[in-house]
Structure formats: C-alpha cells, structure tokens
Amino acid sequence: MLEIVLNNLGLFLFVGLAVLGYFAGGLAERRHYRSIREREAELVHLPVVSSEDILPDRPVARSCLVTGSVVVSIDYFKRILASLRNLFGGRVGAYETLVDRARREAVLRMKEQARRRGACMVLNLRLETAVVGRSADKKRGLGSVEVVAYGTALVPPRG
C-alpha cells in the first residue's frame, strides 16, 4: 500500500491538493461572500456613480481621490476545473466567481475609505483589473487577479 502511494506520489499530491482546495477554497469563498453581502448592505446608503455629472444635492466642501484594491487567488480545485474548461470552451464559472469577488471587494474597500473621510458620494467610479503574481508566468496559468476601484469622494462641509 505504502509502495503504491510512494510510486504515485505526484498523483496523490495532485488529488490531495484538489480536495484540500475544494473544501478550504469553498469555505473561504462562502465566508467572503457573506462578508461582502453584509458590508454592501451596510454601505448601501453611500452612493457611487460611474458618471461625473450626477452631483449631490448638498454643497461640497472638498473632494479627494479614494481607492480600494484587492488581490484574490483561485484555489487549486477551481484551477483544475478552469484548465479542464479550457479544453472544451464555454463559461469558466471558476473565474467568474473570482473576478466577481475581487470587484465587489475592491469597491467595498473604496467605499469604506470614502466613509472614513466623511464623504457623501463617490463620483466617476473606475475599475481596473490586472493579472498579477505567478500568473505572469504563462505556464502555470491564471491564478490571481488584482482589482483596483477608484473614484472621487465628495465631502460635505462639517456640521
């Protein structure tokens, strides 16, 4: 039995990592989504627009740049799933979830920064996605994405 395991160490490692990735990655993803939904509900009253023309009813005392960014990586199981999907084409669900999580998290971090500065609105939201880290190494395939969200926070006068 031990001999079989040692001879096919590569395969067992592969399967073991996939199982680990499935459970750990799935757990992390569910927790992250729960946190995203909670914070989105909390910050829903701070408007963010992707236009420059919608201005708040209140006067604006000052404005400043706010940013939020996050690097999220995909788990081993989903990476395998995505590489299998690469063979057949179609919707790569594994990465859809990854970029969705990253975008929402980045926007949330930007909104949190805006709220800390006392903003009443964020104008001209821009989102930028970049592939970083190991994924620059083509052979290993996509693994992690960075999303940065930025905009102009408008702060009303005090009082």
Next chain:
Amino acid sequence: MKFTARLPDGSVNVPHTHPLVELAWLGAGLAVAAVAVFVVLGWAGEYAAARLPVAYEDWLGARVAGTFPGQESPGLAGRVERLVATSPPGSPLHAYRFRVVVVDRPDVNAVAVPGGTIAVFRGLLDQARSGNELDMVLAHELGHFAHRDHLRNLGRGLGPVVLGLVLFGRDSAVSELVANLCLTLEARYSREQEAAADRFAVDLLVAANGHAGGAVDLFRRLAAEAGPSLPYVLASHPHPADRIRQIEARIASRGYPVRPTEPLDRPAGRPPSE
C-alpha cells in the same frame, strides 16, 4: 437627482451550477475524448509499428539500450543465433542483430527490447534446468520480435502519453505518471500475442532441435512452485496451465516428437557456457 439606496442582485455574475457537477461533466467529456484519442493513436501506433523497418528500430533501440543494464551473454546469444538460422528465409528475424543481456533481477522474466536486445532476468536462469527450456524462452521472445509485438505495444502506449502531454503539458505530474505507466518496455502483451509467440516458439524449437522436448518444462515447474505470491512471469502472462495446454495442443496437432532434454552443467543462475 433623487438617490434610492437599493442592493443589486449579486448573483447574476456568478455561475449557478455546483462546481462538482461541472467537474463531473468536464471529467466525462475528457474521458470520452481520451478514449477516442487513445483508440486512434493506439491504432496508428500499432499500424506504424508493424511496418517500421528494422533499421529504424535499431535507432530506437540505441535510445533505450540502457534501460536493462546487464552482462552480455555470448552463450545465450549463440543459442539465439542457432534458432534464427533455422527460421524460414522470409522471416523478419534475419534483419536483426540480436544481443542477449543477463539482467541481475530476481523476476522470472525475459523482455524483448526494441533493436534486437533480449533481456533475460537472473531469476529465469535460476529456474531453467535444461538447454531446451532456455531455447523455448528465447524462441518465445524471438516470436515477439517476429510479430513486432514489442513495437506494437510501444505504439499503443504512445497514445495516452501524447494525450497527457497535450492536455497537461510537459511539467505536469499527470503527464509523468501516464508516461511511467504506459511507456514501460516490459510491455504487457495481450493473451493473443503471448499465445502466438508460444506457437511460434514451439515451431522454432522443433526446427532447431528436431523435437519439442523442454517446451513446457519451465512452465510446469513455475506452476508447481508458485506459492501464494505469483512470480512476475505468471502475473503478467496468461496462466501457465493455459499456456501448457495450448503448447501441448500445438505439439499434438503438428505431430512433433518429444525427446529427453539436455540438462545444463550449472543449472543455478550462471548462463550456460557452451
């Protein structure tokens, strides 16, 4: 402008199928594709192997020569030469320049390596009691060469290896595993191939020695001595009882005479030196 705070539906951008369901579909698709490629490549490999000129096989043999390190045995090579000399003029065996290598491994086995090398394991020599038995074993391997079985199986093994390389790349553990499993030179021949090689061997044995004595002796001994752990040759080949039955049927149908065998001077382990 009026602002109404509402949360959008966040679930539109994410997949709704469970990842395991997706894995199952993709896995099934992959399996179907793999089987198709396996069959096509295997068939193509076999087709090519059966028609590969011996000169090309020599080139291939030079690449894999180091796989079975051992001592060349002039005695066994002499037996092979005698067997080849008695085979019919049209036989592909005449195109080979055979070498016999004794490999220091306890398995009771012999392997036909591309390029005309027969690797005989020490364990088999330990079991052999007569020159006729050795002739039978060598003739059996010559049968694999004559039928190009060793190449067919290599060709069939290439299918999954190529598939693995295409799917997972050169550095992947999966490719390596597939290559290790499928590119082994100690190919597991099919029952048909083994039976055909046995028939070929009996015919050659009779052509060389004038009688079929010793054709089944080794298998008898192996079958009797095989304890709970089957020796390698029994595990990878058809059941010895079946082989004995088929060889004896061949002897009976052709009316080959069976005479006493010539015992070896040194039965244990040493290659006979005539």
Next chain:
Amino acid sequence: MILTNVSTVPGKTIVEHFGIVQGSTVRAKHVGRDIMAGFKNLVGGELKGYTELLQESREEAVRRMAEQARTLGANAVVNIRFATSSVAQGAAELFAYGTAVRVE
C-alpha cells in the same frame, strides 16, 4: 494637493492648467511573499501580501505624480487614471496620470 478622477474639482473653479503629469513605479515581489502566496494559491482567497504591495506601489506612483504637479505650480490633479501592467515576470508597473491644474 487635491486629487480627483473627474474633470473638475467639485466646489472649486479651475483657473489654469499645466498639462499631463504622471507617476509610475515598477515593483517586484520578494521571494518570501511569493512563497506565502504560493501556499495561498492552493486554497484560494486574498493574497494580503500582494494587496499591500500593490497598494503601497500605487500610493508611491500617486505621490510621484503629485510631486510632478507641485513642481509645475499646480495645486490639484484632475482626471486621474490608473494603469497596471506586468512588465516582466514577477514585476508590475503601477502607473498614475492626470491633468495638473490650479484651482480657486
């Protein structure tokens, strides 16, 4: 220095502009971070080390851009845009650019 990514500074008037200003920095991750990220890559989730690294680098790029604007005599940069690119394996360029203006 007022920084915005809209074409004006809300609540103020632009009286003078000085053209494009830009700031950029190329950063490489270090091996320790990479190894940690490698582990994290197995189970998925946020790569905090990378997030911080890129955030710091972006701030550095913005600082450089603001510095450039200051030397021009501007007191605000409007219409700021960010760009990220992988210039080499393991190194990323963080780039910020905008229009330097003086507001009152």
